Structure formats: structure tokens, C-alpha cells
Amino acid sequence: MSRKSSSLTIRDVAQKAGVSPATVSRYLNNSAPVSTEVAQRIQKVMSNLKYVPHAAARQLATQKARAIGVLLTDIDSAFFPPLISGIESIVQQEGYNLLVASRCAGNEVDAQTPIGPHNSDGMIVFPGSLNDSEILKLYQAGFPLVLIYRTAPEGSHIPSVAVWNKRATRELIDHLIEVHHRRRIVFVRGPADNEDSQRREMGYQESLEAHDIAYNPNLIISGEYNRNDAYQAMSKFLKNEHPDFDAVFTGNDDSAIGVMNALYEKGLRIPDDISVVGFDNLELSAFLTPPLTTIHAPTECVGKTAARYLFKLLANQEVDLVTLLSTEIVIRRSCGCSA
Amino acid sequence: MSRKSSSLTIRDVAQKAGVSPATVSRYLNNSAPVSTEVAQRIQKVMSNLKYVPHAAARQLATQKARAIGVLLTDIDSAFFPPLISGIESIVQQEGYNLLVASRCAGNEVDAQTPIGPHNSDGMIVFPGSLNDSEILKLYQAGFPLVLIYRTAPEGSHIPSVAVWNKRATRELIDHLIEVHHRRRIVFVRGPADNEDSQRREMGYQESLEAHDIAYNPNLIISGEYNRNDAYQAMSKFLKNEHPDFDAVFTGNDDSAIGVMNALYEKGLRIPDDISVVGFDNLELSAFLTPPLTTIHAPTECVGKTAARYLFKLLANQEVDLVTLLSTEIVIRRSCGCSA
DNA sequence: TTGTACGCGTTATCAC
DNA sequence: GTGATAACGCGTACAA
Numbered sequence: 001m002s003r004k005s006s007s008l009t010i011r012d013v014a015q016k017a018g019v020s021p022a023t024v025s026r027y028l029n030n031s032a033p034v035s036t037e038v039a040q041r042i043q044k045v046m047s048n049l050k051y052v053p054h055a056a057a058r059q060l061a062t063q064k065a066r067a068i069g070v071l072l073t074d075i076d077s078a079f080f081p082p083l084i085s086g087i088e089s090i091v092q093q094e095g096y097n098l099l100v101a102s103r104c105a106g107n108e109v110d111a112q113t114p115i116g117p118h119n120s121d122g123m124i125v126f127p128g129s130l131n132d133s134e135i136l137k138l139y140q141a142g143f144p145l146v147l148i149y150r151t152a153p154e155g156s157h158i159p160s161v162a163v164w165n166k167r168a169t170r171e172l173i174d175h176l177i178e179v180h181h182r183r184r185i186v187f188v189r190g191p192a193d194n195e196d197s198q199r200r201e202m203g204y205q206e207s208l209e210a211h212d213i214a215y216n217p218n219l220i221i222s223g224e225y226n227r228n229d230a231y232q233a234m235s236k237f238l239k240n241e242h243p244d245f246d247a248v249f250t251g252n253d254d255s256a257i258g259v260m261n262a263l264y265e266k267g268l269r270i271p272d273d274i275s276v277v278g279f280d281n282l283e284l285s286a287f288l289t290p291p292l293t294t295i296h297a298p299t300e301c302v303g304k305t306a307a308r309y310l311f312k313l314l315a316n317q318e319v320d321l322v323t324l325l326s327t328e329i330v331i332r333r334s335c336g337c338s339a
Numbered sequence: 340m341s342r343k344s345s346s347l348t349i350r351d352v353a354q355k356a357g358v359s360p361a362t363v364s365r366y367l368n369n370s371a372p373v374s375t376e377v378a379q380r381i382q383k384v385m386s387n388l389k390y391v392p393h394a395a396a397r398q399l400a401t402q403k404a405r406a407i408g409v410l411l412t413d414i415d416s417a418f419f420p421p422l423i424s425g426i427e428s429i430v431q432q433e434g435y436n437l438l439v440a441s442r443c444a445g446n447e448v449d450a451q452t453p454i455g456p457h458n459s460d461g462m463i464v465f466p467g468s469l470n471d472s473e474i475l476k477l478y479q480a481g482f483p484l485v486l487i488y489r490t491a492p493e494g495s496h497i498p499s500v501a502v503w504n505k506r507a508t509r510e511l512i513d514h515l516i517e518v519h520h521r522r523r524i525v526f527v528r529g530p531a532d533n534e535d536s537q538r539r540e541m542g543y544q545e546s547l548e549a550h551d552i553a554y555n556p557n558l559i560i561s562g563e564y565n566r567n568d569a570y571q572a573m574s575k576f577l578k579n580e581h582p583d584f585d586a587v588f589t590g591n592d593d594s595a596i597g598v599m600n601a602l603y604e605k606g607l608r609i610p611d612d613i614s615v616v617g618f619d620n621l622e623l624s625a626f627l628t629p630p631l632t633t634i635h636a637p638t639e640c641v642g643k644t645a646a647r648y649l650f651k652l653l654a655n656q657e658v659d660l661v662t663l664l665s666t667e668i669v670i671r672r673s674c675g676c677s678a
Numbered sequence: 679t680t681g682t683a684c685g686c687g688t689t690a691t692c693a694c
Numbered sequence: 695g696t697g698a699t700a701a702c703g704c705g706t707a708c709a710a
Contacts, residue, residue, distance in 0.1 A: 007402075007456070009703055020681045025705055032706095035679060052451060055458040056398035057703030060686045065395065067438075067458075076424035076639070078417055078623065085415035088441055097458055099406075100439045102427055112391055117346065119394040119406075119436055137389075257626050284417065287596050289628040300415070348687055359697045364689060374695060396687030399702045 008049055017045045028053065055097075068310055069099035069115030069123040071130065077226070077254060078282050079299065083148075086303025087124060094311055096121075105131040117143050121314055124148060124306045127194055144313040146306045150195050151322070159319045161306045165196055165279075168295040168327040169203025172277055173249060175329065177211050180336040182247035182275050184216070188233060188259060190225035190251040197225070197251045200279060204249060219245060223255040231258030238266050247275035247335075253282045253294055260288065260334075271336040281330050291332035298325050347388055356384040367392065394436075407649055408438035408454030408462040410469060416565070416593060417621045418638065422487075425642025426463060433650055435460075444470040456482050461649045463487060463642075466533055483652040485645045489534050490661070498658045500645045504535055504618075507634045507666040508542025511616055512588060514668065516550050519675040521586035521614050523555070527572060527598060529564035529590040536564070536590045539618060543588060558584060562594040570597030577605050586614035586674075592621045592633055599627065599673075610675040620669050630671035637664050 010028075014021040019038055026032040027042045034042070045051075059065050070087055072080065084100065091098045101114035105128055113130065115123050122144030125135065132153040139145055139156045147160035176182045187204050190197030201220075208215055221237050223230030230250060237243055248263075250256040256278035260270060268274050270290060278285065281296035302325060309319045331337050349367075353360040358377055365371040366381045373381075384390075398404050409426055411419065423439065430437045440453035444467055452469065454462050461483030464474065471492040478484055478495045486499035515521045526543050529536030540559075547554055560576050562569030569589060576582055587602075589595040595617035599609060607613050609629060617624065620635035641664060648658045670676050 007703085010705095011703080021704080022682080022706075023680060026680090029705080033679070038679085052455065052457045054399075054703050056395040056404065057686090058705080059395035060393075060399055060688090061703080061705040063686075074424075075427055076420045078420065081415045081417065081419055084439070085413075085441075088414055088439065092440065092453065097453065098439050100423070100427065100437050101431065102424075114431065114436065116391065118391040257623075260626070284596075284623040284626070287599070287623070287628060288626050289630070291628070346687090349689095350687080360688080361690085361698080362696060365696090368689080370689080372695065377695085393687050396702090397689075399704090400687075400689040402702075 007054065008051055010051075010053065013042065013045050013049060013051050016049070017041045065097075065119060065121045066095070067097035067099055067120045068307070069101065069120045070126070071113065071115050071123055072100070072102045072126045073104055073128040074226075075100070075102050078284060079252070079254065079280065082283075082300035083303040086300035087307045090304055090307035090311065099123075103129050105129060105134065113138075117141060122146070122310045124303075124310060125150075127196075128191065144310060146310045146313070148302055148306050157321060159309050159313070159321050159323070161302050161309065161323045161325070162196070163297045163302065163325045164327050165199035166203040166206070168329055169200045169249075169279065170207045172279075172293075172295055172329050173204050173207035174210070175331070176247050176249070176275055176277065176335060177207065177213070180247070180271075180275055183211075183213050184219065184245040185247040185249055186219045186221065186237070186245045188221055188223040188230055188248060188250040188255050190223065190255075192222075194225065196279075200249075200251055223250060223258065225252050225255055227254050227258035227261075229258070230255035231262050234259045234262035235265070238262060245274070247277070250276065250278045253278040253280040253285045253292060256285070256292055256294070256334075257288065271334050275336050276334045285330075286332065288334070290334050293332045293335035293337065294330050295327050296330050297327050301325055346393065347390055349390075349392065352381065352384050352388060352390050355388065356380045404436075404459045405434070406436035406438055406459045407646070408440065408459045409465070410452065410454050410462055411439070411441045411465045412443055412467040413565075414439070414441050417623060418591075418593065418619065421622075421639035422642040425639035425644075426646045429643055429646035429650065438462075442468050444468060444473065452477075456480060460653055461485070463645045463649060464489075466535075467530065483649060485649045485652070487641055487645050496660060498648050498652070498660050498662070500641050500648065500662045500664070501535070502636045502641065502664045503666045504538035505542040505545070507668055508539045508588075508618070509546050511618075511632075511634055511668055512543050512546035513549070514670070515586050515588070515614055515616065515674060516546065516552070519586070519610075519614055522550075522552050523558065523584040524586040524588055525558045525560060525576070525584045527560055527562040527569055527587060527589040527594050529562065529594075531561075533564065535618075539588075539590055562589060562597065564591050564594055566593050566597035566600075568597070569594035570601050573598045573601035574604070577601060584613070586616070589615065589617045592617040592619040592624045592631060595624075595631055595633070595673075596627065610673050614675050615673045624669075625671065627673070629673050632671045632674035632676065633669050634666050635669050636666050640664055 010021045010024050014024045027034045088098050099115050124146050127150040145158050149162045151160050152158040221233045223233045250259050270276050278294040281294045285292040312319045349360045349363050353363045366373045427437050463485050466489040484497050488501045490499050491497040560572045562572045589598050609615050617633040620633045624631040651658045
């Protein structure tokens with residue numbers, strides 16, 4: 001057949017170095033000892049020719065892609081840079097490639113995932129990108145998976161990395177109630193199936209209970225964890241018959257931005273009229289008007305940890321099934337403090 | 340040799356469908372007509388078995404990776420989400436994979452790039468990730484490249500996508516001078532070799548000249564286009580013998596954040612004492628304290644355009660060598676306006 | 679320590 | 695319209 005091929009192969013290197021392809025391969029992968037003399041000859045030829053092994057050929061021979069993927073829902077969020085940065089640093093350190101893709105679960109049934117066994121050795125899964133049955137299918141096929149910000153589906157043993165939600169949330173709401181005497185606190189929840197949102201809501205409820213404040217479902221609105229939906233939800237809430245509230249806990253900082261905007265348009269002052277607090281501590285949160293009181297979540301660390309776990313999985317090492325990184329309150333001005 | 344291989348191949352599909360692998364391949368790639376009856380049989384078997392072609396094998400056979408890459412310097416910046424999001428949307432639409440990596444040019448000589456002919460069909464290059472000679476080497480090897488936010492090296496014909504810098508900058512500085520009567524305007528430049536920064540500095544200088552304001556090199560400081568360096572630079576500037584200035588033009592919005600912080604710590608009020616304006620219009624810029632007057636740059640569109648160009652290159656189609664997307668002033672409050 | 683030969687999963691060429 | 699079969703570039707038993 002004789003296909004023309006401009007790329008140079010291990011065979012070219014071998015020939016120029018006067019050895020066999022196998023020897024070059026051995027040198028390349030340290031898979032067997034090579035006489036120092038031969039090694040030097042090979043090294044010289046390789047750098048002369050600027051030879052780089054063909055990833056696909058290697059993958060086909062070794063059954064390893066030397067790549068891992070991360071599957072997100074919406075890339076265009078301030079939440080992702082630290083996450084991806086953390087993942088990428090580990091991936092690079094391991095000499096792997098990083099595949100990034102976005103996808104929303106349930107779009108089409110059986111739609112093939114952009115990342116999977118066909119193009120990578122494992123992947124990190126963000127909530128919403130894959131549904132439980134898709135995750136289980138991949139898991140049962142033996143494809144290494146690490147879940148972030150969500151727990152593993154029933155019957156699977158997939159490591160997951162997330163952050164402590166309830167404790168810090170509880171403390172934050174306590175702060176609102178005890179220090180700033182807020183009692184009618186709106187909660188802007190995230191997507192209904194989002195576990196972080198559920199846990200944060202539990203923290204919110206616990207704090208209310210502890211202070212004998214009745215849980216009022218009318219104060220719960222849905223912001224979908226993004227500023228636009230949060231803005232809409234808050235605006236709609238403000239159009240209700242004289243809404244009665246003195247604080248807002250937004251499930252994440254991005255929502256807080258939308259909420260603050262809606263409040264501002266309505267002429268409500270933060271924090272004088274309404275306290276606003278969030279969750280995540282995005283880099284920008286310190287620079288909002290006013291600076292946002294929130295809960296710091298170690299997002300880059302979640303990325304690094306998830307990536308490290310994935311590489312452990314690839315190396316058949318033990319990995320903790322559930323990892324929760326610690327969070328802590330960051331008091332700024334939007335709650336009413338003067339810090 | 341007989342390796343166990345859990346993955347199912349085109350051969351399995353062929354067998355189950357009672358045809359040859361070649362026929363399945365033809366159906367898969369529309370590379371030749373297949374009788375409708377056979378086609379249906381294949382289709383059914385494929386979805387039953389959930390067969391997905393192996394990317395590496397395909398790559399080896401076709402000499403195409405079905406993947407493109409984007410090479411950045413620092414992923415952890417608010418600038419990237421829209422950029423990557425734009426790129427990813429096109430990549431997905433084309434059925435390709437997206438490789439993301441970060442790298443700083445000049446780290447080591449001859450260090451192999453994480454993205455290249457060995458693992459992708461082309462790549463989008465961000466300034467600072469590759470130096471001119473690395474770019475030329477790739478270009479001469481026939482590797483499809485699209486440059487963003489920088490022009491092509493001498494002697495190459497590589498398409499580049501960026502934004503208009505000078506015109507809008509000129510208008511913005513005019514605004515500072517004419518509307519707000521500022522005359523001692525600090526410019527916080529980016530990395531020395533950054534073309535955007537150079538052009539923005541030209542716009543700045545043109546405006547000064549047009550208003551008979553002498554160019555004062557003491558008012559030029561280096562912020563490296565990130566908030567931390569900008570913060571340091573501004574803090575140092577403020578420690579000078581009674582710095583005399585009434586406005587700051589930061590080369591990008593991220594720097595503006597650092598500058599605003601430094602100013603704030605010094606007790607300087609924005610915009611009462613000092614006007615601050617930036618460039619980029621990050622999503623967060625509208626939410627700073629005070630909201631930042633800046634220049635809107637269509638970052639997501641740069642990403643989309645660059646990706647589209649790259650795919651045109653892959654299809655051997657003509658591509659504009661230089662594309663500049665339009666920018667426009669966004670007046671908010673940090674300049675002194677009350678909008 | 680080194681070379682030979684085969685297989686990884688796919689596509690492309692050539693016959694039928 | 696369909697089926698054999700030879701590549702693609704590399705890793706690796708096995709033999710030497």
C-alpha cells in the first residue's frame with residue numbers, strides 16, 4: 001500500500017543510530033537496560049532529528065492514552081479557572097495530556113460522551129455533565145473516574161472529592177442571625193439535584209432551628225448557581241407582594257452577583273437594608289460592591305486532589321472514597337460587618 | 340502474543356452484523372455507499388453494543404488526531420473562561436477533542452511542547468506560551484497554527500486573531516482628559532513583549548500628544564497583566580516621593596483590581612481622587628467597587644474565530660491572515676462618571 | 679545487551 | 695456493494 005508519511009518514526013532513529021527499533025524503544029521507555037554507548041548514540045540522533053514518539057501509535061501498542069479528561073457543564077464561569085488550573089498542574093507533572101469538554105447530562109439519550117475510554121485513561125466528572133446511569137456504565141466498564149462536588153451513585157465505589165458544606169454554612173447563618181440580627185433570610189438554591197446546594201440548605205435550616213426561627217418556604221428561591229438565573233429569581237421575588245426579608249444567602253458567589261444587582265436596581269442597600277452572603281470565595285468576591293462575606297472553598301485544591309486520585313487509580317493504588325476539603329468563613333462587608 | 344483486550348472493536352461489530360470490518364468502517368465514515376439493509380443491521384448492532392471507535396487506532400490509520408489544542412500561559416485567570424468556552428463550542432461542533440495545556444516560553448531550551456503534531460492536528464497559541472522560534476519550527480513543519488493576541492513572526496504566514504487596541508484606548512484616554520480633566524495619567528503596562536500592551540500604550544501616547552500633554556516616563560509602571568504584580572507595582576509607585584497623578588489606565592482589567600486595591604489601602608478614593616480605567620471588560624468588571632470603566636473586548640468571539648480559522652486551515656481553506664475584532668468603550672463609575 | 683516478528687484497531691486499496 | 699489484506703508507528707515476547 002505504501003502510504004506516504006512525512007513524519008519520522010522510531011525506525012528512522014534506529015537506522016541512523018545503527019540499532020534496532022526495539023533498542024530505541026527500550027531507551028525511550030527505560031523498559032530494559034541499554035549500553036551507555038548505544039544510549040548516547042540514540043540520544044544524539046533523537047535530538048538531532050527532534051524525534052517525538054507518535055502518541056496514537058504508542059496508545060495503540062500500550063493501550064494507554066496518556067491523557068485524562070475533565071467533563072464540565074458550562075466552562076464560562078469564574079468557578080473553573082482555579083479548578084482546571086489545579087487539575088492541569090498535576091496532569092502536566094505526570095506527563096499526561098488534558099482533555100476538556102463540556103456537556104449537559106440528559107440532552108440526548110445515549111449520546112456518546114466526548115471523553116471516555118476511546119480517547120483517555122480516566123476522567124474527572126463535574127455534577128450535571130453525566131447522569132448516574134452514565135457514570136455507572138463507565139464505572140462498570142472499568143473506566144477510572146473521580147467525581148467532584150458529588151457523591152458516587154448507589155452500588156459504585158467511585159472516589160469523590162468535594163468540600164464541607166454544612167458546617168461553614170451553619171456558622172455563616174449563625175453569624176447573620178447572632179451578630180447582625182437578621183431573621184428573615186432568603187436562600188437562593190442551586191440546581192435541584194445539586195448536592196452542594198442540598199447540604200448548604202441543610203446548614204441554613206439547622207441554623208434557623210437553633211435560633212427558633214421558623215423555616216419559611218417562601219424565602220427559598222432558585223438561582224441555578226449562575227448570576228443570570230439568580231438575578232431573574234431575585235427580581236421576581238422582589239415583585240412579590242411586599243417581600244419581607246432582611247438577608248440573602250446565595251448558594252454560591254456567582255449567584256450573589258446576580259442577587260446584588262437585582263437588589264441594587266430595586267434601590268435596596270447592601271448591607272444596610274439587606275445582608276448578602278455567598279459561598280465559594282471566588283477571586284473576584286473580595287472586589288464586589290460591597291466586598292462579599294462568603295465561605296472560602298479550596299477549589300484549586302479540589303482540582304489537584306481529584307487529579308492525584310485519578311492517577312492513583314491509574315496506578316492501581318488505594319484511594320479514599322470520600323474526601324471533603326475544609327471550608328471557612330470569610331467575613332467582609334456585605335453581611336454588615338465593617339471589616 | 341494474544342493480549343486480552345476488554346474493549347470491543349470494529350471486528351466485533353462486523354461479526355455480529357454478519358459483514359466485514361471494512362463495511363462497518365464504510366458505514367461509519369460514509370466513505371462508500373452501503374446497502375440500506377446492511378446499514379440498518381450495522382446501526383442496530385452498534386447501538387446495542389455501544390460501540391465507539393478507538394481514537395488512537397483511527398488516528399494511526401488516518402494520520403489525523405481529531406483533536407486540537409490550546410496553549411496558554413496561566414489558566415487561573417478570569418480572562419480565560421470565555422476564551423476557552425468559545426473555542427470549545429466550535430471544537431465540539433466539529434466533533435473534535437480539545438486539549439488544554441499551559442506553558443511559559445523559554446523555560447527550557449528545546450523543551451517539547453505539550454501540544455504538537457504528536458497529539459493533535461493543530462493548535463491555538465496564546466502569547467508567552469511559545470516563542471517565535473518555536474512557532475516558526477512548528478509552522479515550517481506544516482503544523483496548523485492560529486495565533487491569538489499576537490501577530491505572526493517574520494517570514495511566516497500564520498493567521499492571527501486579536502482585537503483593536505489603539506483606537507478604543509485613544510478614545511478612553513480622551514474621555515479621561517476631556518470629560519474628567521485628568522492630565523497626569525499613569526499607565527500600567529503588561530509584559531514588555533506583549534503586543535496588546537504595546538498598542539494600548541500607543542493609544543495612550545497619541546491621546547496625550549493630541550492634548551499637548553508631555554509624555555512622562557515616570558508615570559509608566561509594569562503590572563505584568565495580573566492583579567498581584569499590578570498591586571505590587573502600584574504600591575511601590577505610591578511609595579515614591581509624593582507621586583503626582585490623577586488617573587490610572589491599567590493595561591487590562593485584572594491589573595485594575597490590583598491597582599484599585601493598592602489605591603484603597605493608601606486611602607485614595609476612586610474616582611474622587613483618582614480615576615481608574617481598564618481594558619477587557621471581564622464579566623466581573625461591572626461588579627467592582629466602583630464599577631470599572633473599561634473597554635469591551637469580545638474574548639469569547641476571539642476564541643470562536645480562532646477555532647473556526649483553525650478548522651479552515653485543516654480543510655485547506657483560505658483564511659484571513661490578520662483579524663482584529665472591534666472593541667468599544669464601556670463607561671461606568673471608576674472614571675468619574677455617575678452612570 | 680540486542681534484533682526479529684507480531685499485534686494493537688482502524689482505514690484504504692484492490693479485487694470481486 | 696462487499697470482502698480480504700496491507701499499512702499506520704510503536705511496544706514487547708521471544709530468540710539470539
